[in-house]
Amino acid sequence: MKKSHNCGSLLESLSDYVDGELGDALCEEIERHMADCDNCRIVVDTFKKTISLYQETSEKTTIPIGVRERLFHRLDLDDFIQKEN
Amino acid sequence: MIKEPLQEPSLQLLRSGDRTEIARLVDGHSLNIYRLALKMLANPQDAEDVLQNTFLKAIQALPTFEGRSSLATWLYRIAVNEALMIIRKQKPEIELDLQSEDTDETPALTQFTDWCCLPEWELVSAEAKNHFDKAIQQLSEKLRVVFILRDIEGLSIHETSTALDLTETTVKTRLLRARLKLRELLSVYYEERLDMEKSDEKIS
Numbered sequence: 276m277k278k279s280h281n282c283g284s285l286l287e288s289l290s291d292y293v294d295g296e297l298g299d300a301l302c303e304e305i306e307r308h309m310a311d312c313d314n315c316r317i318v319v320d321t322f323k324k325t326i327s328l329y330q331e332t333s334e335k336t337t338i339p340i341g342v343r344e345r346l347f348h349r350l351d352l353d354d355f356i357q358k359e360n
Numbered sequence: 361m362i363k364e365p366l367q368e369p370s371l372q373l374l375r376s377g378d379r380t381e382i383a384r385l386v387d388g389h390s391l392n393i394y395r396l397a398l399k400m401l402a403n404p405q406d407a408e409d410v411l412q413n414t415f416l417k418a419i420q421a422l423p424t425f426e427g428r429s430s431l432a433t434w435l436y437r438i439a440v441n442e443a444l445m446i447i448r449k450q451k452p453e454i455e456l457d458l459q460s461e462d463t464d465e466t467p468a469l470t471q472f473t474d475w476c477c478l479p480e481w482e483l484v485s486a487e488a489k490n491h492f493d494k495a496i497q498q499l500s501e502k503l504r505v506v507f508i509l510r511d512i513e514g515l516s517i518h519e520t521s522t523a524l525d526l527t528e529t530t531v532k533t534r535l536l537r538a539r540l541k542l543r544e545l546l547s548v549y550y551e552e553r554l555d556m557e558k559s560d561e562k563i564s
C-alpha cells in the first residue's frame with residue numbers, strides 16, 4: 276500500500292464518509308488523498324460496493340407463502356390469511 | 361430510517377386486542393423480522409421460529425407497550441433477543457452478551473483488488489449471493505446484528521442503538537468493523553473471479 280499520512284485516518288472515517296456524515300472539509304481532504312492513493316480509492320469503492328450489494332440482494336427476500344400461513348395460524352389469525360394484497 | 365408501512369396500525373386498537381389491526385401489524389412487519397432472523401441464523405426453520413415467537417410475544421406485550429420507540433424498533437428488539445436465544449442454545453460455549461465489551465478488533469486492510477469492474481451478473485450470481493451469506497456468518501454475533509439492522513434493514517444509527525440498547529458510539533464502531541470484515545471477505549472471493557476471467561482470456 277502506498278503509504279501516506281492519510282491512509283490511517285481514512286480507515287477511521289470510512290463509515291462516516293460513505294454514509295455522508297462527514298463535514299465538507301474532511302470529505303475534500305479524503306477525496307484529495309484518494310486522487311493520489313490508488314489503494315485508498317479501491318478500499319472506498321469496494322467498501323461502498325460491499326454495502327450496496329448486501330442491500331440490493333436482501334431487498335429481494337420474500338416470505339414464503341407457507342411461512343406466512345403458519346405464522347397467521349400460530350397467532351390464531353387464520354381468518355386473515357387470505358387478506359394479503 | 362425504518363420504512364414504516366403506509367399507515368401504521370393504531371396503538372390504541374392494538375392494545376385493545378383488535379384482531380384486524382393485529383393482522384395489519386403482522387403483515388406490515390413480518391418480512392423485516394423474517395429477513396433479520398434469516399440473516400442472523402442462516403437457517404429457514406430457525407428463522408420461522410423467531411418470526412412466530414416474536415409476534416406471539418409482541419401480541420402478549422402490546423397492552424403494556426408504552427410507545428417510547430416505534431413499533432418497528434420494538435419488534436426488532438424482540439426478534440434479536442429471540443435469535444440470540446436460539447444461538448445460545450446451539451452454541452452454549454460462546455459468550456453472547458451484546459452489552460459486554462468488544463473483543464473484536466478493527467480488521468486490518470489486506471485486500472486491494474478493485475473488483476467493482478466485474479459485470480453485474482458476476483457480482484450478484486447465485487454463487488456470489490451464497491458467499492455473502494457465508495461471509496455474514498463469519499462475523500461475530502455482536503457485529504452481525506449491527507450490520508443487519510443498519511445496512512440490511514436500513515435503520516439509522518440511533519434506531520439501531522435503541523433496538524440493541526447500545527450507545528451510538530458502540531454501534532458505529534461495530535458497524536465499521538463489520539463492514540471492513542465483509543469487504544475483505546468479498547474482495548477475496550471476487551479476486552478469485554477476476555483471476556479466473558484473466559486465465560479464461562489467456563486461453564481464448
